[in-house]
Amino acid sequence: xxxxxVLTSGGDAPGMNAAIRAVVRTAIYEDLKVSAIYRGYQGLIxxxxxxxxxxxxxxxxxxxxxxxRTARCMEFFDEEGRAKAAGNLKKHGIEGLVVIGGxxxxxxxxxxxxxxxxxxxxxxxxxxxxxxxxxxxxGFNTAMNIALEAIxxxxxxxxxxxxxxxxxxxxxxxxxxxxxxxxxxGAEAILVPEAEMAAEDVVKLVINAQxxxxxxxxxxxxxxxxxxxAMALRDxxxxxxxxxxxxxxxxxxxxxGSPSTRDRVLASRLGFHAIKxxxxxxxxxxxxxxxxxxxxxxxxxxxxxxxxxDTQLFEIAKxxxx
Ligand code: ADP
Ligand code: F6P
Numbered sequence: 001x002x003x004x005x006v007l008t009s010g011g012d013a014p015g016m017n018a019a020i021r022a023v024v025r026t027a028i029y030e031d032l033k034v035s036a037i038y039r040g041y042q043g044l045i046x047x048x049x050x051x052x053x054x055x056x057x058x059x060x061x062x063x064x065x066x067x068x069r070t071a072r073c074m075e076f077f078d079e080e081g082r083a084k085a086a087g088n089l090k091k092h093g094i095e096g097l098v099v100i101g102g103x104x105x106x107x108x109x110x111x112x113x114x115x116x117x118x119x120x121x122x123x124x125x126x127x128x129x130x131x132x133x134x135x136x137x138x139g140f141n142t143a144m145n146i147a148l149e150a151i152x153x154x155x156x157x158x159x160x161x162x163x164x165x166x167x168x169x170x171x172x173x174x175x176x177x178x179x180x181x182x183x184x185x186g187a188e189a190i191l192v193p194e195a196e197m198a199a200e201d202v203v204k205l206v207i208n209a210q211x212x213x214x215x216x217x218x219x220x221x222x223x224x225x226x227x228x229x230a231m232a233l234r235d236x237x238x239x240x241x242x243x244x245x246x247x248x249x250x251x252x253x254x255x256x257g258s259p260s261t262r263d264r265v266l267a268s269r270l271g272f273h274a275i276k277x278x279x280x281x282x283x284x285x286x287x288x289x290x291x292x293x294x295x296x297x298x299x300x301x302x303x304x305x306x307x308x309x310d311t312q313l314f315e316i317a318k319x320x321x322x
Contacts, residue, residue, distance in 0.1 A: 001032065001095045001096050001119070001278060001279060002032060002033060002093070002095065003032065003033040003034070003035065003092065003093050003094050003095055003096075004023075004027055004032050004033075004034055004035075004094065004095065004096035004097065004098065004275070004278060005034065005035040005036070005037050005049065005089070005092070005094045005096070005097050005098070006020055006023045006024065006034065006035075006036060006037065006068070006097075006098040006100065007036075007037035007038075007040050007041070007043065007044060007068060007097070007098075007099060007100070008020070008040060008066040008068045008069070008070045008100045008101060008125065009040035009041060009070055009071070009072075009073075009099060009100070009101035009102075009104075009105035009108070010040070010070065010072065010101040010102040010104055010105045010125075010126065011070070011102065011126060011127070011255065012064075012065045012066050012070050012255060012256075013125045013126050013127050013137070013138050013139025013140075013142075013143075013255065014064040014065075014127075014138075014139045014142040014143070014255070014256065014257055014258065014259035014260075014263055015125065015138035015139050015142065015259040015260075015263035015264060015266065015267040016065070016066040016068075016070075016100055016125050016138060016139070016267070017057075017060040017061065017063045017064075017065070017066060017067055017259075017267075018060070018061045018138075018259060018263070018264045018267035018268055018271070019100050019123050019125060019138055019267035019268075019270060019271040020036070020057060020060065020066065020067065020068060020100070020271070021057040021060055021061055021268075021271065022267060022268045022269075022270070022271025022272050022274075023098050023100075023123075023271040023274055023275060024036075024052045024054070024056065024057045025054055025057065026271060026272045026274075026275040026276070027275050028052075028053070028054050030275060030279060032275070032279075033051065033093075034051070034052050035049050035050060035051050035052060035092060035094060036049070036050050036051075036052045036056070036068055037049050037068065038050070038068050038069055039068075039069045039070065039071040039073075040068075040069075040070050040071040040072075040073055040101070040105070041071070041073040041075075041076035041081075041085060041105075041108055042071040042073040042075070042076075043068075043069075043071070044076075044085040044088060044089070045073065045075055045076065045081055045084045045085050045088070047088045047091075049088065049092055049094075061264055061268075062258050062259070062264075063258065064142075064255075064256045064257045064258055064259060065256060066100075070101075072104075073108075076108050077108075079115070082108075082111055082112055082115060082116070083115075083116070085112065086112060086115070086116035086118060089116075089118055095118075095119060096118075096119040096120070096121070096278045096283075097109070097112070097118055097119070097120045097121075098120075098121050098122075098123060098271075098274050098275075098278070099120060099121070099122050099123070100122075100123040100125045100138070101122070101123075101125055101126070102124070102125065102126040102128070102130075102131065102137075103130070103131060103132075103302060103303040104303075105122070106122045106286060106299045106302050106303050107299075107303050109122055109299060110284060110299045110300060110303075113283060113284045113299075114284075119278060119283040120283060120284060120299075121274045121277055121278055121282060121283065121285060121286070121287060122285070122286035122287070122299055122302070123138070123267075123270045123271065123274055123286070123287060124137035124138060124270070124286060124288055124302075125137060125138040125139060125267075126138075126139060126140070127139040127140055127142070127143035127170060127171075127177065127254060127255055128140070128170065128171050128172045128174050128176065128177065129174070129176040129177065129307070130171070130172060130173070130174035130176065130307055131286070131288070131302060131307060132297075132301065132302050132303075132304075132305040132306060132307040133286055133288050133290075133295070133297030133301060133302045133305070133307075134286065134288025134289055134290065134295070134297070135288070135289055135290050135291075136262075136266060136289065138259075138263055138266055138267045138270065139255070139259070139263060140176065140177070140263075141260045141262040141263050141266075142257065142258075142259045142260045142262075142263045143170070143177055143254040143255065144177055144180055144181050144184070145260055146250075146253060146254050146257060147167075147169045147177060147181045147250055147254050148181045148184050148185055150167065150248070150250050150253070151167055151181060151185035151187075151218060151220065152185065154167060154218065154248055155185070155186075155216075155218055157246075158216040158217065158218060158246075159215070159216045161216070161244065162215045162216050162243075162244070163216055163243060163244045163245070163246055164206060164216065164217045164218075164219065164237060164241065164243035164244070164245045164246070165216075165217070165218050165219070165245075165246050165247075165248060166219050166221060166230050166233060166234050166237070166245065166246070166247045166248070167185075167218060167219070167220050167221065167230075167247075167248050167250065168221050168222070168223055168229065168230035168247070168248070168249040168250065168251075169181060169220060169221070169222055169223070169250055169254065170222075170223055170250070170251070170252075170254050170255070171192075171193075171222045171223060171224070172223070172224065173193050173224050174192075174193065174194065174222070174307070174309070175190075175191075175192020175193055175194050175195070175222040175225065175309050176307075176309060177222065177254070178190055178191065178192050178220050178221065178222035178225065179192055179222075179309055179310065179313050179314070179317075180313070181220060182220035182313075182317055183313050183316060183317050183320075185218060185220065186218065186320070186321070187218045187219060187220040187317065187321070188205060188206065188209050188214070188217040188218060188219055188321055189202050189205045189206070189217075189219045189220075190219075190220050190221075190313075190314065190317055191219070191220070191221040191222060191225040191226055191233075192222045192225050192309060193222060193224040193225045194308075194309050195309075195311070195314070196225060196226070197225075197226075199226075199233060199236035199237070199240070200240075202219065202233065202236075202237065203236070203237065203240045203241060206219075206237065206241050206243065207241065209321070210241075210242070210243075212322065217243070219233075221233060229249075230247050230249055231247060234247045266289065269289070269294065270287050270288070270289070270294075273287045273294045274287050277296055282296050284298060284299050284300075285297060285298055285299060286299055286302045
């Protein structure tokens, strides 16, 4: 293998730039030519490709977002679009492709590998941490830190005004962020899509807490955990509790900003091993981390299997909220 390329796809995540830097510099260190593809699969189809040098990725390790930009590309869902993409890779002599993104991006990469024999390797980059086969994905730690800082701030106001705060965090269809920041922020209740809770049960928890002498409460709710979202739950709580209720939807705030130490180290490790893996002949796999260290997992497993949430955290949250 002499020439590889890297792209970012799907939602941006803090630490993607650190991963791009690691891919580019490791590849050059290994005497490979390396190209950047802008705007994910869209840029690949449109031939938006540029050669990178070690200085092209200077001063990006600390930056959020992705310098390669990212896109959601409908054309790539069609065989025709993917054939165009493969044609552009061939034209440039690119034999290996590193895809930094989430499970949707990995589905696309797998098709490119199966249909056109392009050697592909995935790096998990999403704040949602919903990727099977790796304990953590790039951006998760930073997003949790941002959400937690917001919860701590909201707690000040909740405690000062004897209020109930509902804090909605991101996660698409998964509750990894909510569950972790719920425990770390000492939440009274944590709602996630994997274990939905009825409004009556949330009300019971809140009233019980008041009876135990609590004068304020924080509830963390993942997007998608309650029909109608945090606002709908707020209305139920307002109707059934004596608390003054306030809602805070953290939204995209959680996705931007400088990556944490953990995310930078993770991104550097995964970018480094993605290139090592390609050189060792790995393809159609994602590079991730688990208790064994760095691991390669078949992309099909990654998007077909579901990563479970750590349900023990619910019990811990409940016991610690007495
Ligand atoms: P993420 O990678 O964060 O999960 P998306 O699900 O939006 O983000 O996927 C990113 C892009 O990957 C899509 O816009 C599309 O171009 C490509 N993709 C996703 N799923 C498929 C699929 N089943 N077949 C082909 N390409 C796909
Ligand atoms: O996958 C990352 C994520 O931020 C999810 O948590 C959220 O549901 C989604 O992307 C939001 O997507 P968009 O940026 O397209 O609104």
